[in-house]
Amino acid sequence: MSTEFLYFVEVLINGLMAGVMYSLVALGFVLIFKASGIFNFSQGVMALFAALTLAGIMEGQVPFAHIINSIFGTNIHHFGWHVPAVLAIILTVFVMIGFAWAVQRFVFRHLVGQEPIILFMATIGLAYFLEGLGDIMWGSDIKTLALGLPQGGARWLEDATAGLGGDDFYGFFIDKLDMVATVVAAVLVTALILFSQYTKHGRAMRAVADDHQAALSVGISLNFIWILVWSLAGFVALVAGIMWGAKSGVQFSLSLIALKALPVLMLGGFTSIPGAIVGGLIIGMGEKVFEYMIGPMVGGATENWFAYVLALLFLVFRPQGLFGERIIERV
Amino acid sequence: MFYREAGDFKTSYAEDNQTFPIKFDRYRYWFVLAVAFLVIPFIINDYWANAIFVPFLIYSIAAIGLNILTGYCGQVSLGTGGFMAVGAYACYKLMTAFPEVNILIHIILSGGITAVVGAAFGLPSLRIKGFYLAVATLAAQFFLIWLFNKVAWFYNYSASGQISAPERFVGGIAVTGPNTEAWAKYMVCLVFVTLCGLAARNLTRGTTGRKWMAIRDMDIAAEIIGVNPLKAKLTAFAVSSFFVGIAGALFFAVYLGAVEGGEAFGIQKSFLVLFMVIIGGLGSIFGSFAGAAFLVVLPVALKMIGVDLLGWPTDIVSHFQLVVVGALIMFFLIKEPHGLAQLWRVIKEKLRLWPFPH
Numbered sequence: 261m262s263t264e265f266l267y268f269v270e271v272l273i274n275g276l277m278a279g280v281m282y283s284l285v286a287l288g289f290v291l292i293f294k295a296s297g298i299f300n301f302s303q304g305v306m307a308l309f310a311a312l313t314l315a316g317i318m319e320g321q322v323p324f325a326h327i328i329n330s331i332f333g334t335n336i337h338h339f340g341w342h343v344p345a346v347l348a349i350i351l352t353v354f355v356m357i358g359f360a361w362a363v364q365r366f367v368f369r370h371l372v373g374q375e376p377i378i379l380f381m382a383t384i385g386l387a388y389f390l391e392g393l394g395d396i397m398w399g400s401d402i403k404t405l406a407l408g409l410p411q412g413g414a415r416w417l418e419d420a421t422a423g424l425g426g427d428d429f430y431g432f433f434i435d436k437l438d439m440v441a442t443v444v445a446a447v448l449v450t451a452l453i454l455f456s457q458y459t460k461h462g463r464a465m466r467a468v469a470d471d472h473q474a475a476l477s478v479g480i481s482l483n484f485i486w487i488l489v490w491s492l493a494g495f496v497a498l499v500a501g502i503m504w505g506a507k508s509g510v511q512f513s514l515s516l517i518a519l520k521a522l523p524v525l526m527l528g529g530f531t532s533i534p535g536a537i538v539g540g541l542i543i544g545m546g547e548k549v550f551e552y553m554i555g556p557m558v559g560g561a562t563e564n565w566f567a568y569v570l571a572l573l574f575l576v577f578r579p580q581g582l583f584g585e586r587i588i589e590r591v
Numbered sequence: 592m593f594y595r596e597a598g599d600f601k602t603s604y605a606e607d608n609q610t611f612p613i614k615f616d617r618y619r620y621w622f623v624l625a626v627a628f629l630v631i632p633f634i635i636n637d638y639w640a641n642a643i644f645v646p647f648l649i650y651s652i653a654a655i656g657l658n659i660l661t662g663y664c665g666q667v668s669l670g671t672g673g674f675m676a677v678g679a680y681a682c683y684k685l686m687t688a689f690p691e692v693n694i695l696i697h698i699i700l701s702g703g704i705t706a707v708v709g710a711a712f713g714l715p716s717l718r719i720k721g722f723y724l725a726v727a728t729l730a731a732q733f734f735l736i737w738l739f740n741k742v743a744w745f746y747n748y749s750a751s752g753q754i755s756a757p758e759r760f761v762g763g764i765a766v767t768g769p770n771t772e773a774w775a776k777y778m779v780c781l782v783f784v785t786l787c788g789l790a791a792r793n794l795t796r797g798t799t800g801r802k803w804m805a806i807r808d809m810d811i812a813a814e815i816i817g818v819n820p821l822k823a824k825l826t827a828f829a830v831s832s833f834f835v836g837i838a839g840a841l842f843f844a845v846y847l848g849a850v851e852g853g854e855a856f857g858i859q860k861s862f863l864v865l866f867m868v869i870i871g872g873l874g875s876i877f878g879s880f881a882g883a884a885f886l887v888v889l890p891v892a893l894k895m896i897g898v899d900l901l902g903w904p905t906d907i908v909s910h911f912q913l914v915v916v917g918a919l920i921m922f923f924l925i926k927e928p929h930g931l932a933q934l935w936r937v938i939k940e941k942l943r944l945w946p947f948p949h
Contacts, residue, residue, distance in 0.1 A: 376721065377667060377721065378928055382924045382925075384920065385920030386921060388920070389914050400910065519729065522726045526723055561740075561741065562737070564737045565733035568729050571726065571730070572715055572727045576715050576718050579720070589811055
């Protein structure tokens, strides 16, 4: 095998892994969109918020410390304890459930029956709100997540594959964290599918997604299901936040990955969980390969826009995405 | 008691169709124009111009542009920042390539160039609708900014990658460059705002505007009654981008003087203008002004209260600003999805009956 081809394969694999990370964010979008028709722009910020909360709890930070200090002239910052990772994750899940309840209670309950575009804009507002809140609660400095996730390239894989190419090929360089993310994503998707197929609440969730009013008439509580869905999305956001946070630190730019998840969704279709995965893989692979092949010719950094343009071109030919429900328009 | 139609007889169709059917409103309109043109330029100073008036006027143009597209034609766009950048870079290239031509013409031309770019990015709107389109316009945003950062021709191969406006004069008075007086900046923007406002108002109540609104309300039905969706959508994209391009050119040449593409016209700018339109009121020219005023004044006011009054550190106040803006948007969407413009309409209705509501 030629070295060039091997490099290409390496780029491809890394692209696939990056795609998994996008899919993690896209999953949360799909969950909420299916169940409530809300296109949740704030999913990325939820990931950021969840990661910030996790980091804050683990380090024993006092929430709102900065603002309390400013008002009362005190100087508090930490409780002085360190919470073990597992406990911190459970606490964060509770925070996200509380958040789901609050969102449902104070915002979207009042917006039932509004046009989808109004709901979408409300989630943009929510994204701003949450971003500011996260910064006020935990401070805006970059945090590291010390969860003990493996970092760096996988040496054994490099060593194992070094023999494939010529002398100037050193084996595939693949981030260990990306591999963990892939496994986590697979587990998460399996769990979500099992949940929605085989449990009572999962079935209720699908019923709501199918038809709100019919679900209501057979005695399913819409309110409960929506809180459940937002909690699930919050949990998915937490997982995405952990993975991305471990990769590049918990900081503001995390919320921007949400924007990357949008073309993933468009490609896969807004209503399909497998679509979110496949879309993520295509986008991740596509942008890495494009950057590798075409990038040097046009000055690089094509990753900024490639995903959007790809999705745009794709949509012109298939407006509902790969796995989306067929759009039927009636007057 | 003075806010009445009574006694104000209309004797022609033109009078019947005028923008302000009530005499008081007409006087108020002329009064506002008179104050804006004849009073403010003489008392304005640098702080007021740079912190409030000039950004307010420029964002008003951008908001009118986006309102035409989103509010009147129903096509949500997240690419406003990118189109503003097109206006800015077009203006820069024109200014440096043809220094002898009047800057005002350059600004209008950059609007025209942006209109062409906008129409091109509007083409997919014929196939893609709703959210899908909103996300597709992100392609415009990111691609255009990337293009301006990567192709050195756009910033004349300057080492910093920035573009900075050379000094240009209108009637012997500097309107761009570092030596511009506050009132000159203000006047240039004001003239453009007035013209854009008039143009937008008259476009939106004529045939073109009605077609846009028909497309917004239901595109298939509009098509059946004979509105050409291709023409309607593309004109909406072109006209909207024209305004946004002018706003971008003014933002760069008159307001900031030197910009770096990704920083000044990033995705945040797109959201800011979108928020102005939402808070102000979708489908209302007055709403565009109200929303722009609101979101320009809000940070200044918050900063005054937070930093100067309460003595909080600036970073907390800027985070607080995010929270307040986000909460306000949700609040407005819940309480008044039609924005400040609707509040204004309600007040006017009440005024008509005041003091004897029946």
